[in-house]
Amino acid sequence: MRAAIALFLCAFIAGASAAEAKPGGCLKYGAAGAVAGHVAGHHAVKGAILGCAAGMWRRHEYNKQMRAEHAGH
Numbered sequence: 001m002r003a004a005i006a007l008f009l010c011a012f013i014a015g016a017s018a019a020e021a022k023p024g025g026c027l028k029y030g031a032a033g034a035v036a037g038h039v040a041g042h043h044a045v046k047g048a049i050l051g052c053a054a055g056m057w058r059r060h061e062y063n064k065q066m067r068a069e070h071a072g073h
Helices: 002-019 026-041 044-072
Strands: none
Touching: 026 044
């Protein structure tokens, strides 16, 4: 049952990211990290923290790239 819920959440998160061009932020990556951490060995909090940090970094890099592209025009 847990595996089915984890699979559903991962599919939901992946589907949500396909609908928008921007990368996910802290919430999206944190949720995926929590699920992955829980499945990997009951480390949901660690996974959520690392996922959130990765999401913030990805969003920052995306915003920096968008600013550079708009400054070039």
